[in-house]
Amino acid sequence: MMGQIKEQGQLFYRFRMEDHVPAGHLLRQVDGFLDFSSLRAELAPLYSHTGRPSVDPELMIRMLLIGYLFGIHSYLEDLEAAVANPPPGPRHKPPKYISETDPQAAWSLKDGPGRFSYEVNYLADDKHAIIVDVAATPARLSQEIVAAKEMLDRHVSGFAPSSIAADKSYGTGPFLSWLLERNITPYIPVLDRKAQTDCKMTRDAFTYDPERDVFICPQGHDLPLRSVNAETRVKRYKAKASQCRDCPLRSHCTDAPYRTVIRLMDEEARQIVRDLAKTDAYQAARARPKKVEMLFAHLKRWLKLTRLRLRGLSGANEEFLLAATAQNLKRLVKLSTA
Structure with missing residues (x-):
């Protein structure tokens, strides 16, 4: 009871x-x-x-x-040290990708030697650095956007952001489209993964005609849409082999029988954000997240949260939530006495 x-x-x-x-x-x-x-x-x-x-x-x-x-963890660390150093015995090779004690954790090389770990994701007010939501994820880069969507969709009471600033890893086409559909202005650098061209002409040399949904090569030939991959959200445009065979620019264009150009299904959203990056509002917004980034440094330096005591994703969520609560309380004290 x-x-x-x-x-x-x-x-x-x-x-x-x-x-x-x-x-x-x-x-x-x-x-x-x-x-x-x-x-x-x-x-x-x-x-x-x-x-x-x-x-x-x-x-x-x-x-x-x-x-x-x-940051009082010394007693728990002493207990863990005792458990981590048992009497000498047979050693077993640790699993490479799946943890036997915490299968939900992900193998990460981010902070030096590889280890199974979780990442903390914050949704914070960039004016006062107050954390309004927390989400734990396995330490995979792809999970950061999943967590961001989860937190934004939770609709925290009294918090409805009209814009969001984040680093370049969040600048994927699908996420930028997702934000724009919800009228959230993304102050995020566009993530461009340009493939190696081997000194050949890039896609910038081709003109896109949105009305006909075709690319036009420097010689005036059309590259019509040939395939669409809904999973990767990639559209492929290909020229005819007969047009490329005798083209005077072929040696500068492609070594294949025909040239292929790709366009992402979210290219319009990406272009909107590229244009947004030229504005003063974008530059001002990009300078503010430094306050939020310090929150992650404080986790290790002041709260000494370098290891988790609870296992599983739910355990990581609980520890990160307590840590965020402690950070917010310290921040509130500082703001109230300023």
């Missing part, structure tokens, strides 16, 4: 905790932003009505917040 701490008397004659916590201490300031009045009602369905009283859930959450606010 749910336990609850009632007011306790003084435990020691000459020691009072109140006398040893300065008036301006961070915990006193943070306490002003905490409201646990509805906590027990929210958690009541998770507790039995019989049995011994549990640890007070408010006390448990306050203890967790203190640990994240001050």
Whole structure:
């Protein structure tokens, strides 16, 4: 059953905790932003009505917040070190791609030696660097956009962004189209993966006719649409072999029997964002995310969140949510005293 701490008397004659916590201490300031009045009602369905009283859930959450606010992980790290260094015995080759203890984690080489890990994704207000949503994902680059869509679709109360700034890894055509369809202005560099041309003419040498949906080569020949891959969202335009055979520019154009040019199905969205990059609003928006980027540095430097204690995607979500809560509380204290 749910336990609850009632007011306790003084435990020691000459020691009072109140006398040893300065008036301006961070915990006193943070306490002003905490409201646990509805906590027990929210958690009541998770507790039995019989049995011994549990640890007070408010006390448990306050203890967790203190640990994240001050980066207190030393006790857990000592326990993990003891587990990680058992007596000598037979060594087993670790799995290369799938973790035997946490299959949802992804193999990553991002921070040096490869390891199974998760990534934290933040949706934050770039004016005050307040985190409004958190999502944990396996450490795969492709999962960043999945998390961004998930957070934007959650419609956090009181937060409806009209624009979003992010790094170039988010600048894919499908994601830019997704944002524009929702009237969210993307201040994001367009991700262009230009294939090797072996000193041949690039697609820029060809003119696109949107009315006929064809490319026109420098010699005036049409490259009509030949195939569409809905999965990769790529459209392929090919010239006729008979036109390329005797073309005077062939040696500068292609070594194949005919020239192929590709166009992405989201090219219109990509062009809109390219044009947007020429505006002053875009340049101003690109400078603001530096505040948000510092949040990730603070996770390791100040909160010392270099390892996760809970396994699975749900465990990673819980730890990242607690860390974000600690960061927001520190930020609120700073903003309120500024």
